[in-house]
Structures are given as C-alpha cells and as structure tokens.
Amino acid sequence: MRAVTFRDVGDFQIEDVPKPSLQAASDVLLKVTLGAICGSDLHIYHGHTPINPGAVIGHEFTGVIEEVGPEVRRFRAGDRVVASFFTACGHCYLCRRGWFAQCVDKGTFGHGEYFGNLGGGQAEWVVVPLADHTLEVIPEGMSDEQAIFVGDILSTAYFGAERAEIRPGDTVAVIGAGPVGLLAVMAAQLFGPARVYAVDMIDARLELAQELGAIPVNAAEVHPVEFLEKATHGHGVDRSIECVGLISAVDTAFECVRGGGTISMVGVPSKTEWQFPIMQAWMKDLTFRAGWCNVQAYMRPLLDLVAAGRLQPERIISHRMRLEEAPEAYRMFDAREATKIVLTP
Ligand SMILES: [Zn+2]
Numbered sequence: 001m002r003a004v005t006f007r008d009v010g011d012f013q014i015e016d017v018p019k020p021s022l023q024a025a026s027d028v029l030l031k032v033t034l035g036a037i038c039g040s041d042l043h044i045y046h047g048h049t050p051i052n053p054g055a056v057i058g059h060e061f062t063g064v065i066e067e068v069g070p071e072v073r074r075f076r077a078g079d080r081v082v083a084s085f086f087t088a089c090g091h092c093y094l095c096r097r098g099w100f101a102q103c104v105d106k107g108t109f110g111h112g113e114y115f116g117n118l119g120g121g122q123a124e125w126v127v128v129p130l131a132d133h134t135l136e137v138i139p140e141g142m143s144d145e146q147a148i149f150v151g152d153i154l155s156t157a158y159f160g161a162e163r164a165e166i167r168p169g170d171t172v173a174v175i176g177a178g179p180v181g182l183l184a185v186m187a188a189q190l191f192g193p194a195r196v197y198a199v200d201m202i203d204a205r206l207e208l209a210q211e212l213g214a215i216p217v218n219a220a221e222v223h224p225v226e227f228l229e230k231a232t233h234g235h236g237v238d239r240s241i242e243c244v245g246l247i248s249a250v251d252t253a254f255e256c257v258r259g260g261g262t263i264s265m266v267g268v269p270s271k272t273e274w275q276f277p278i279m280q281a282w283m284k285d286l287t288f289r290a291g292w293c294n295v296q297a298y299m300r301p302l303l304d305l306v307a308a309g310r311l312q313p314e315r316i317i318s319h320r321m322r323l324e325e326a327p328e329a330y331r332m333f334d335a336r337e338a339t340k341i342v343l344t345p
C-alpha cells in the first residue's frame, strides 16, 4: 500500500509498504478515507520527536472498517469511523476514572517504535488496536472533513477552553491562531464569553479567526499584553488559552490575564522546562493548567455538536490534496503557506 514514511529529518516520502493486518483480537483494519497533517507531524519532520526510519506517519484520520478482531464489540465491517490519535485500554485504573490520555497501555498513531509502534493514518490502510476505546462512529450525513478533527485538534481546543473555566460574559484570549487556536476560538464561544481575542502574527490566520468570531490581535503590530490590557480597561482578560507551546506564547498567556484569572495551556511545550512565575501566580491568584487532551472523553459530545451545526471545524481546512502529494503538502505546511491540509488516499 501507499504510505507517508519518515526517512530522515526533513525527509518524508510516499512509498510502498506492506499492507498491515490484524495482530490482536481487539484490533480493526481500517481503509483510510481521509488523513490530516498536524503540527505534531512537523515535530517529527524536524527531528524533535524521536522516530525510527520507515515509520508510517499520521495520527489524524477517518476510515471505513474492513475487518474486525473477535473481541471488538462496538464496531462492524462497513462502519465509518474517526480515530483518536492515541489508543486507550478502557479498563485500567486511569481509564476507569475517565483519564484515557493517562492510560497505562496507550500508544500514539504514526509516531513509530517509541510511542507504541502503531501504524500511521497517512496511508491507505491502518490497524487500530483497542478499537472499542479508540474509535467513534461518524453520524450519518456528516462528512469525513467535519468529523476528522474530533480525534485530535478539536478535542484539544475544546479541552483547552473547558479547562480555562470560561463563564458567560468573560473575556478570553486565545494565544496562537494556528489550527488548534482557530478551533479554540470556536470552542470558547460555546461557553458564552462576551469577547474572544485571537493573538497571532500571520494575517491569513487572523482573518480566519475574525470570521470565526474572534477579535484579531496582530502581535507583529502591537504588544499583545498591552493591547489586551487596554481593551479590558486595564484589568487583563479573564481567561487565556495557550495553543502554541513556545515559551514566549506561554509568557503572553500568563501575563495577559487579570487577577483571579485562568491560564489553560494545550500547546505542545517547545522546551522540557520553564521558570514558573510562582510569585506572580500567588500574588494574582492565578490558576494555571497544562495538558494534552483526554480525547476519548470528548469525541462523542463533539460529534454531536458538529451534527447539530454548533461547530464547523472543517472551516479551518485550507488545502485538500492527494496522499501522493504529501511531500509537497509538508513543505507547504512547514512554510506556513497552509493553515490545515487534509490528504485523500
Ligand atoms: Zn495532531
């Protein structure tokens, strides 16, 4: 089958690899119908995430089930499904407490040997282990483009907004208007804020953020913390959602909130450590949360919100390309010429 593989740093190729087959009784074999390129794939591309050469890339995907293992209960051949970007067992201590992202038996798709040795979704087929706790059926009438992001970036954005504790009438700053930030602009509005600001430096992203309901703040033109302070009569915003992971963005997220406010960080940290401003946090009664998304807990309700027309995540897709065009798609995404690219096998 055709698949996008890691060859070397900065070198992803599309090539022929063996078609995967069921290994365990809880596996399903999925014929991929759509894959998406994610910022996390760029971490691999740039060599920031360790991976073995030959590994198949891709952790955001939808597909149609071709084969099910004998222990799979929730799915049948022919079901059209969306996958979480990681697997969860569903019965360990933390899964039972609803923290699937902390499952002891978790693996991440498209991240090679060091992250559970799972296949990737930027391919024609992929095997999904622990399928009962990793997949959700896509509602009838919903397109793959509408559904695909619940498996990663829409759940992440919603998780960020929920943990920001937004209340009706609040002001919210979303730091970074990349794919997750744009979806955070959408997700934040479900909680009834008075205003949502989107901070970025790329015009095209800020324009889209505005279309999606945010007030754009171009950090290349104004100092975002000063701008937000002025816009909130000197107080600072009530909540910030950090969607970048760069230390400068975390600092902005921290500095732009008022006393008693909440900072919710979902961007993948660019460094393993950061000097926590404990005095500022104490003096200002701040709440700081950071974490990667507990996707499995959000997929079903988010699919319901999309089905009801209350979220339109597909609006962030800027490019639709063929799987065969993946090397060019990566070049474009890396150069920030594209907001979000989906690939069709
Ligand atoms: Zn992703």
Ligand SMILES: [Zn+2]
Binding pocket: 088, 089, 090, 091, 092, 093, 094, 095, 096, 102, 103, 104, 105
């Ligand atoms: Zn578990």
